[in-house]
Amino acid sequence: MGFIKSEWIVSYGYGFGVALSALSLLLKQPQQMSIATVHAVALIFYGFRLNTFLFIRNRLSSTYRDIGKKIDEKSKERFSTRIARTPFVVSCGLLYYGLYLPVLLTSKLVTDATAMQSANAGVGIGMNVIKLLVGLQWFGYMVAAVGDLTKSYVKASEKNGKFLVTSGIFSVLRHPNYTGEILAWTCNSLSGTIAASYLLRNKFSFKILSYLGLSMVGWIGMVFVLLRATTGLEERQKNEYGTTDTYKEWTKKTWSGWKLGAEDDKTHEITMDEETQEDYGSGI
Template sequence: SPRYREIGKNIDEKSKERYPTRISRAPFVLSCGLLFYGLYLPVILTSKLATESMSVVGLSALKALIGLQWLGFVVAAVGDLTKSYVKGSEKDGKFLVTSGIFSILRHPNYSGEILSWTSNLFCSALSAAYLLRSQFSLSVLGSLGLATIGCGGMVSVLLRATTNLEMRQQKDYGDTEKYKEWVKGTWSGWQLTPKTDSAKKEEEAPQITLNADSEEDFGSGI
């Protein structure tokens, strides 16, 4: 749709403005690579663990964590699909989506991913605990450390995004009855404590950011 083409164009323009050359993009690309490598490591740790060597409780906990990962990603996917469908069916997509899963969670894409990545980290911690119990390994410890960094980085991005979007929606729609009723019956999800204006100015740093409309449609983009 024209709206999503416009959003894609805005993202591309901001990226080129922030990183005009390939050399300038290298640190950002490498940091993203390290982040996603850390998010992938729990799968490696879990695959090294022979389920036969786990206790019934440990195996049940691992299955429960994997189930929570799936639940989180499904919630996030349903949230994105709902918002894309509702806004794509309207000529003017600049409005608040409150139907479907948004009648329960105000930011399901963020909340779902936070649940998934946190469960992913707990899977790696549980697997590492069983692996280290049988034999000490620096490789396992290193993988667990990188997995923690990856999860921490991703969750911090999602928490900031939730907080920023919550504050922006309150600013744009806070005076409307529809918004007030929506907030009363829904959960914002996990978020950071909002900062004061002075604190924001002090910590403000140049980075690739989406405009307000793009952020609401696509979230963190990660």
């Protein structure tokens, strides 16, 4: 998809990458309902929910279609040919693969009788922690979804969409899209880490160890992108609205979410410019 259209690398490619990977696992390894199934369905839900949202929004809004054109124009400046995008496309693919691997690890855990016995030993703390983490992962995805829907609904109800959204979930979180995803991907990674620890405890495997390593790389890469996005959006909102009473009251009552320190001006070079980033919502 990234070779067809540059924008799709970090939008539809992102959603389909994680969703179809998890779906393929369920189709290849049919099993009874388990925490691994719930874990896989979380990624399927997130990917298809995100892509459905992006598709509908782009169909209804000329603004977002213009954003896509700007991204492609920047891509042509950065890459002389479509083939020249290969390193970037492959690196994104590896990132999405790393996000999927925790699901593969939990799936392997529930099909390994000995490892499952260890995870369920005593009060079953291992499996209970995984269940809690998967539940929090679902919660994070829901927070991101509510953030997308709230911002889109509020901005669509006004003729001029260039303003702060401070109602609904935004009255608690300033950037629910990014905050929800950071929580979800962190819980996703921790679930896979715990599953891998029981698998390795049962039988050492370089394959399981490599899956664990790649999943950690995927988590670090995604969370870093989201932290930079949160920081950049926070700074731009402060610069644009910081002198208004609405902004001051809003920041007093809400949490920005996790973020980094000061960032440089090229943080969002991959996706879009500073004028359009604030309203874009989910996606890398």
